[in-house]
Amino acid sequence: MNRNRSRFLSIMLTVGLIFLYVPMILLVIYSFNFSKLVPVWGGWSTRWYSVLFQSEDVWSAVLLSLKIAVINATFATLLGTLAGLAMVRFGRFRLRTLFGSMLVAPLVMPEIITGLSLLVFFISLKQLIGWPTERGFTTITIAHITFSLAYVAVIIQARLTGMDQNLEEAALDLGAKPFKVLTAITLPRLAPGMVAGWLLAFTLSLDDLVIASFVTGPGANTLPILIFSRIRLGLRPDINALATIIILFVAICVAIAALIMFRQQRRQELDEAIAAREMS
Amino acid sequence: MVGQQATGVQDISETPWLDKDADSLVRIKGITKKFGEFTAVNNVDLDIYQGELFCLLGGSGCGKTTLLRMLAGFETPTSGSILIDGIDMSEVPPYERPTNMMFQSYALFPHMTVEKNIAFGLKQDKLPNSEIDDRIDGILKLVELQDYKKRRPQQLSGGQRQRVALARALVKEPKLLLLDEPLAALDKKLRKQTQFELANIQEQVGITFVVVTHDQEEAMTLSSRIAVMDKGEFVQTGTPTEIYEFPDSRFIADFIGSANILDGQIVKDGTDHVRVSTELGEIYIDHGQSIKEGSPVWVAIRPEKIHLSKNAPKKSGPNQAVGMVDDIGYLGNTSIYKIRLADDRIIDVTAPNQIRPKNRTHLITWEDKIYLHWDASSAMLLNK
Ligand SMILES: Nc1ncnc2c1ncn2[C@@H]1O[C@H](COP(=O)(O)OP(=O)(O)O)[C@@H](O)[C@H]1O
Ligand SMILES: [Mg+2]
Numbered sequence: 024m025n026r027n028r029s030r031f032l033s034i035m036l037t038v039g040l041i042f043l044y045v046p047m048i049l050l051v052i053y054s055f056n057f058s059k060l061v062p063v064w065g066g067w068s069t070r071w072y073s074v075l076f077q078s079e080d081v082w083s084a085v086l087l088s089l090k091i092a093v094i095n096a097t098f099a100t101l102l103g104t105l106a107g108l109a110m111v112r113f114g115r116f117r118l119r120t121l122f123g124s125m126l127v128a129p130l131v132m133p134e135i136i137t138g139l140s141l142l143v144f145f146i147s148l149k150q151l152i153g154w155p156t157e158r159g160f161t162t163i164t165i166a167h168i169t170f171s172l173a174y175v176a177v178i179i180q181a182r183l184t185g186m187d188q189n190l191e192e193a194a195l196d197l198g199a200k201p202f203k204v205l206t207a208i209t210l211p212r213l214a215p216g217m218v219a220g221w222l223l224a225f226t227l228s229l230d231d232l233v234i235a236s237f238v239t240g241p242g243a244n245t246l247p248i249l250i251f252s253r254i255r256l257g258l259r260p261d262i263n264a265l266a267t268i269i270i271l272f273v274a275i276c277v278a279i280a281a282l283i284m285f286r287q288q289r290r291q292e293l294d295e296a297i298a299a300r301e302m303s
Numbered sequence: 304m305v306g307q308q309a310t311g312v313q314d315i316s317e318t319p320w321l322d323k324d325a326d327s328l329v330r331i332k333g334i335t336k337k338f339g340e341f342t343a344v345n346n347v348d349l350d351i352y353q354g355e356l357f358c359l360l361g362g363s364g365c366g367k368t369t370l371l372r373m374l375a376g377f378e379t380p381t382s383g384s385i386l387i388d389g390i391d392m393s394e395v396p397p398y399e400r401p402t403n404m405m406f407q408s409y410a411l412f413p414h415m416t417v418e419k420n421i422a423f424g425l426k427q428d429k430l431p432n433s434e435i436d437d438r439i440d441g442i443l444k445l446v447e448l449q450d451y452k453k454r455r456p457q458q459l460s461g462g463q464r465q466r467v468a469l470a471r472a473l474v475k476e477p478k479l480l481l482l483d484e485p486l487a488a489l490d491k492k493l494r495k496q497t498q499f500e501l502a503n504i505q506e507q508v509g510i511t512f513v514v515v516t517h518d519q520e521e522a523m524t525l526s527s528r529i530a531v532m533d534k535g536e537f538v539q540t541g542t543p544t545e546i547y548e549f550p551d552s553r554f555i556a557d558f559i560g561s562a563n564i565l566d567g568q569i570v571k572d573g574t575d576h577v578r579v580s581t582e583l584g585e586i587y588i589d590h591g592q593s594i595k596e597g598s599p600v601w602v603a604i605r606p607e608k609i610h611l612s613k614n615a616p617k618k619s620g621p622n623q624a625v626g627m628v629d630d631i632g633y634l635g636n637t638s639i640y641k642i643r644l645a646d647d648r649i650i651d652v653t654a655p656n657q658i659r660p661k662n663r664t665h666l667i668t669w670e671d672k673i674y675l676h677w678d679a680s681s682a683m684l685l686n687k
Contacts, residue, residue, distance in 0.1 A: 301463055
């Protein structure tokens with residue numbers, strides 16, 4: 024019976040993995056298709072990669088997306104960390120519960136709503152103070168920061184809650200002023216959370232289509248907007264090539280993250296082994 | 304470095320709290336701490352003197368940590384004041400107080416080595432590097448961790464972490480060291496051994512310690528004086544001997560050690576003695592406060608102060624009783640005898656282990672008729 028069960032489980036796992044990866048594998052294979060018609064196999068070729076690299080609007084979309092993603096990630100990490108600190112460390116200030124739920128609301132808000140409301144906001148802002156004069160890079164970046172900082176704040180909150188609060192008190196007790204405690208104790212302890220938050224905000228921004236579509240203006244195409252608008256006119260082999268490059272990029276990132284995690288775990292195990300030797 | 308201070312304290316009397324003119328290092332006046340409606344510490348007064356190892360003893364949740372945190376500056380008292388060396392601490396933030404604290408969780412900085420952990424406090428004082436190094440070497444020698452400078456806390460055993468935490472708090476040579484359950488995380492054997500080490504270190508450095516503990520044995524071994532706390536209040540303050548031999552309430556007699564507590568009534572209140580009638584017959588006590596005749600009191604007798612004999616006393620009188628051995632608990636070095644009296648009341652008596660293979664005949668055993676007696680100075684009179 025047990026054997027049947029484990030066979031069942033492994034079949035289910037295989038089926039699941041096939042569902043996940045077969046589409047991507049197909050995409051990668053078709054990106055090397057010579058034929059201009061995606062579903063028709065015309066032999067192996069890298070011609071769509073050269074088409075891609077020569078296409079200027081693809082390059083500018085990639086650059087725009089990266090620029091927005093980096094700025095977004097940086098600001099979201101800063102603001103999200105501050106918000107997380109305020110939530111966990113500044114005790115019970117007035118309206119704390121309200122602030123807390125408002126902070127995480129963007130996590131559950133439908134993107135359509137977020138996008139729409141931000142668009143309304145930018146338009147009324149322009150009428151009121153004449154800024155932002157045109158929608159594009161600035162408005163997308165601001166929109167991305169507003170929702171990614173919520174994710175960062177959640178990560179930081181979790182990390183702060185798990186951290187021994189006595190560490191900060193011990194530093195104060197040893198004569199460090201509050202700002203010194205922040206830089207010497209709190210921030211170093213938060214660093215892994217901040218890195219994780221930065222990466223998450225970066226990915227969220229790179230990935231976002233809906234919100235960016237709402238708040239963008241003429242001429243400002245992020246990578247997802249570009250891909251989506253091209254696909255609407257039919258499948259295109261050069262977009263397959265672009266997607267393949269993105270898959271490769273993501274795979275490398277995942278591998279690096281896994282390596283870092285593996286090394287951290289190794290270090291922890293080593294520490295525990297050393298400590299255990301001290302016991303005896 | 305650290306040892307130098309020890310010479311300075313020798314001329315101070317051993318019992319400064321008895322000296323009316325002595326200046327206290329810490330003066331706590333009417334301190335109260337409320338968390339919302341809940342009163343964690345209630346109107347506590349206390350003087351602690353230079354060189355003391357003072358214990359705050361009490362069950363979990365009675366407000367010990369809260370009191371310690373008010374001394375360190377992490378909690379603001381709801382009312383009352385704290386003076387350290389004559390200076391009012393109410394406006395002084397933790398980082399400017401002449402105190403250091405050893406946390407129950409140790410709170411070692413996980414991203415720093417042992418050396419950096421200990422250096423942290425000295426660096427805040429902007430000491431020259433050479434002096435920092437000397438001090439670290441000195442303190443690590445004191446806690447016997449010279450070879451562990453470069454380790455991170457995660458790479459140490461519980462006992463070693465405890466000593467790093469102690470070293471980190473001591474190295475700044477505070478006027479007052481606050482220790483929150485410093486031994487609670489250690490296993491029993493290590494805890495016993497470390498108790499003595501801690502007392503030795505305190506003697507060597509001459510720094511005043513305030514130790515929080517819920518372990519009465521630990522408090523008895525370590526301290527110059529103990530304050531027993533209950534529900535945020537001080538119940539009794541005194542030396543370990545005072546608290547054990549002269550508890551001033553039923554609560555203390557019961558909480559510290561064990562005691563047979565009897566209901567009684569004052570029969571006669573003489574100048575140098577009292578007579579109390581109890582279930583154990585008349586008890587004659589050759590000390591005790593002046594209490595109105597006829598008022599209800601309790602009498603407590605420690606199990607080890609009662610003597611057992613298989614022979615009837617030569618003449619009857621107070622401080623005697625007779626019963627039957629109901630049960631015996633063998634603890635190795637001592638045995639606990641449960642003696643059942645005529646009215647079915649059980650009296651605990653402990654006696655050193657007397658089992659000797661050669662003269663078994665003298666052994667007290669189950670169902671033996673047994674005579675109890677105790678000295679006139681052994682019973683303790685309690686009126687609250
Ligand atoms: N920050 C706080 N907020 C609310 N209640 C607290 C706080 N700190 C302590 N208490 C309460 O005060 C009481 C005493 O706590 P504590 O001083 O830690 O006790 P002890 O150290 O003697 O075990 C406990 O009932 C605890 O729940
Ligand atoms: Mg406590």
